[in-house]
Amino acid sequence: MELKGRHLIDPNDFSLEELKQVFDLADRMIDNRDTYGSICKGKILGTLFYEPSTRTRLSFESAMLRMGGSVLGFADANTSSVAKGESIADTIRVLSTYADVVVMRHPKEGAPKLASEYSSVPVINGGDGGHQHPTQTLTDLLTIRRYKKRLDNLTVGFCGDLKFGRTVHSLISTMSRYQGSKFVLVSPTELKLPEHLKSNLMEMYGIDIYETESLEEVIDSLDILYMTRIQKERFFNEADYMRLKDSYILDRSKLKNAKDDMLVMHPLPRVNEISYDVDDDHRAVYFKQAEYGIYVRMALIALLLGVDVNVDGK
Amino acid sequence: MLTVNSINCGIVIDHITAGNGIKIFEKLKLGEVNYPVVLLINVPSSKLGKKDIIKIENKIDVDLTMLGLIDPNITVNIIENDSIVNKMNVKIPDEVQGLFKCKNPRCVSNYDEYTTPRFKLVKKNGKIFYRCNYCEELTSYTI
Numbered sequence: 001m002e003l004k005g006r007h008l009i010d011p012n013d014f015s016l017e018e019l020k021q022v023f024d025l026a027d028r029m030i031d032n033r034d035t036y037g038s039i040c041k042g043k044i045l046g047t048l049f050y051e052p053s054t055r056t057r058l059s060f061e062s063a064m065l066r067m068g069g070s071v072l073g074f075a076d077a078n079t080s081s082v083a084k085g086e087s088i089a090d091t092i093r094v095l096s097t098y099a100d101v102v103v104m105r106h107p108k109e110g111a112p113k114l115a116s117e118y119s120s121v122p123v124i125n126g127g128d129g130g131h132q133h134p135t136q137t138l139t140d141l142l143t144i145r146r147y148k149k150r151l152d153n154l155t156v157g158f159c160g161d162l163k164f165g166r167t168v169h170s171l172i173s174t175m176s177r178y179q180g181s182k183f184v185l186v187s188p189t190e191l192k193l194p195e196h197l198k199s200n201l202m203e204m205y206g207i208d209i210y211e212t213e214s215l216e217e218v219i220d221s222l223d224i225l226y227m228t229r230i231q232k233e234r235f236f237n238e239a240d241y242m243r244l245k246d247s248y249i250l251d252r253s254k255l256k257n258a259k260d261d262m263l264v265m266h267p268l269p270r271v272n273e274i275s276y277d278v279d280d281d282h283r284a285v286y287f288k289q290a291e292y293g294i295y296v297r298m299a300l301i302a303l304l305l306g307v308d309v310n311v312d313g314k
Numbered sequence: 315m316l317t318v319n320s321i322n323c324g325i326v327i328d329h330i331t332a333g334n335g336i337k338i339f340e341k342l343k344l345g346e347v348n349y350p351v352v353l354l355i356n357v358p359s360s361k362l363g364k365k366d367i368i369k370i371e372n373k374i375d376v377d378l379t380m381l382g383l384i385d386p387n388i389t390v391n392i393i394e395n396d397s398i399v400n401k402m403n404v405k406i407p408d409e410v411q412g413l414f415k416c417k418n419p420r421c422v423s424n425y426d427e428y429t430t431p432r433f434k435l436v437k438k439n440g441k442i443f444y445r446c447n448y449c450e451e452l453t454s455y456t457i
Contacts, residue, residue, distance in 0.1 A: 110446065
């Protein structure tokens with residue numbers, strides 16, 4: 001199905017074939033970096049960021065600017081009409097007339113879905129509370145595909161905050177759709193993957209999930225280790241955050257037992273959950289992952305806008 | 315035995331599980347109306363043991379979705395000229411809009427007044443839940 005005019009609220013909005021379309025174009029963009037510099041000329045990306053974000057917002061802006069498009073929007077809800085109490089529906093009705101495609105980040109879960117119901121242009125979910133972060137998932141999948149040359153039959157370990165970590169929720173529910181995916185969930189009891197999500201995935205896809213509190217116990221079985229930050233902003237109480245924030249720290253010594261071709265991934269920003277001494281390890285791909293995020297967003301924007309992407313003669 | 319006259323024209327909500335009658339009475343705001351309404355509780359029933367019944371001497375719009383959500387045993391009889399002209403069984407609704415709130419405090423539907431919460435029915439281990447259209451959390455409805 002054509003992606004032009006579609007929204008991306010949840011990674012499951014796209015079929016595996018449609019996801020492949022995005023990754024194929026992103027691959028072409030990475031391999032031919034100078035070719036796509038004006039495919040979005042005259043198009044505008046609206047960035048509606050209701051909560052602070054540095055890399056997601058700048059990654060989207062960079063993606064649009066690299067294709068010759070323009071960007072407008074706000075990065076702080078306190079300085080916009082939102083602060084005056086405007087509903088999301090009213091904001092998007094107006095702003096979707098100013099832009100050709102919109103990316104929204106919002107602290108409330110489901111806000112981009114709500115926006116998509118009233119928008120006249122494609123809406124991309126740039127992260128909604130602890131719910132979904134689909135473009136991070138596209139970034140993660142592209143990174144895995146480029147290093148592993150496949151997205152099926154992989155054992156993926158998720159470590160850290162699996163309760164509030166929206167990047168984990170998005171990635172695990174998308175990877176469940178690829179055949180042979182196995183998941184190892186490493187977290188303290190308080191930050192386990194929400195039961196409704198786990199049971200839903202087990203029911204829908206019959207996936208294999210193993211839960212543990214010990215990273216050392218399982219690290220040798222993993223093809224990918226996806227580390228996450230314990231996010232202060234998702235806690236209602238400071239004491240719980242302080243107690244759990246240092247639960248898992250990946251360092252060189254823990255990596256000793258990992259496979260030589262295991263990937264260490266992280267959605268960034270990290271605080272201290274990956275020691276700096278891991279950065280030089282050949283398995284650490286998180287900075288490359290951030291770079292690929294720009295290209296996957298370029299591919300996504302171009303396909304949602306329906307601009308001509310056949311500029312490299314392929 | 316307590317007797318209550320039959321109604322000539324109106325609605326009888328029957329087979330209400332004993333104890334739910336007062337809740338439905340309140341949900342339909344029947345305490346505020348100016349036409350005759352009777353709430354019968356603990357009426358002997360061959361099917362339920364005991365049941366509640368509400369008789370409304372007026373033709374009003376009854377939200378069958380809401381009744382199904384509260385109690386799927388309910389039957390609704392429409393009465394005209396002393397006879398039943400329509401008999402409806404309610405059922406657990408597959409979709410619900412605006413009748414209750416999402417339990418997730420971070421859900422946009424609890425924050426943006428413009429939003430009407432919408433849910434889809436999910437059955438898990440014999441229990442009934444509703445999945446929020448916005449945040450996907452499961453909410454179990456209790457009155």
